Amino acid sequence: xxxxxxxxxxxxxxxxxxxxxxxxxxxxxxxxxxxxxxxxxxxxxxxxxxxxxxxxxxxxxxxxxxxxxxxxxxxxxxxxxxxxxxxxxxxxxxxxxxxxxxxxxxx
Numbered sequence: 001x002x003x004x005x006x007x008x009x010x011x012x013x014x015x016x017x018x019x020x021x022x023x024x025x026x027x028x029x030x031x032x033x034x035x036x037x038x039x040x041x042x043x044x045x046x047x048x049x050x051x052x053x054x055x056x057x058x059x060x061x062x063x064x065x066x067x068x069x070x071x072x073x074x075x076x077x078x079x080x081x082x083x084x085x086x087x088x089x090x091x092x093x094x095x096x097x098x099x100x101x102x103x104x105x106x107x
Contacts, residue, residue, distance in 0.1 A: 006036055006076070006083055011057050012093035013101055021104045025057040026093050029071065036085060037073045038093070039063075046100050054100035 012026045023043060030037035042061045047054040063070075074085035084094045 006095060007031060009059075011041070011059060011096040012036075012038060012085065013057070013096045014087060014091045014093040015101060015103070016091045021102060023055050023101045023103050024087070024091065024093065025055075025096075026072070026087075027057070027059060027062070030073075035073055035075050037071050038085070039071055048103075050105075052102075052104040054102050056100050057096065 006028060008028050008031055010028045012028070014024045014026075015021055016024070025041045025043050026038035027041045028036050029039050040063045042058045042063060043055045044058055045053050046056050072085075072087065074087065077084050077086060079094075082094055084092050087093050
């Protein structure tokens with residue numbers, strides 16, 4: 001999949017963490033030729049107990065509170081044919097493939 005296929009409404013996911021696996025979900029709210037602008041969205045546990053299992057995003061349900069209006073404009077990159085954006089030095093968000101993502105909050 002090429003970055004030109006990323007469009008407004010698409011969801012990106014990052015799985016990150018040092019001694020645990022955390023998922024962050026982002027929805028594309030704006031697209032240019034070289035960048036995407038995303039907002040963080042909520043997720044739900046679909047398998048597991050909230051400490052470990054699998055999660056899925058809730059499209060269009062943006063975070064509320066301190067980060068409610070945070071928009072991230074990021075340059076598009078590629079890992080082979082898979083587009084991604086670099087959120088931080090340790091967090092990369094890839095176009096979500098539609099399947100549940102594993103997480104583990106147990107330390």
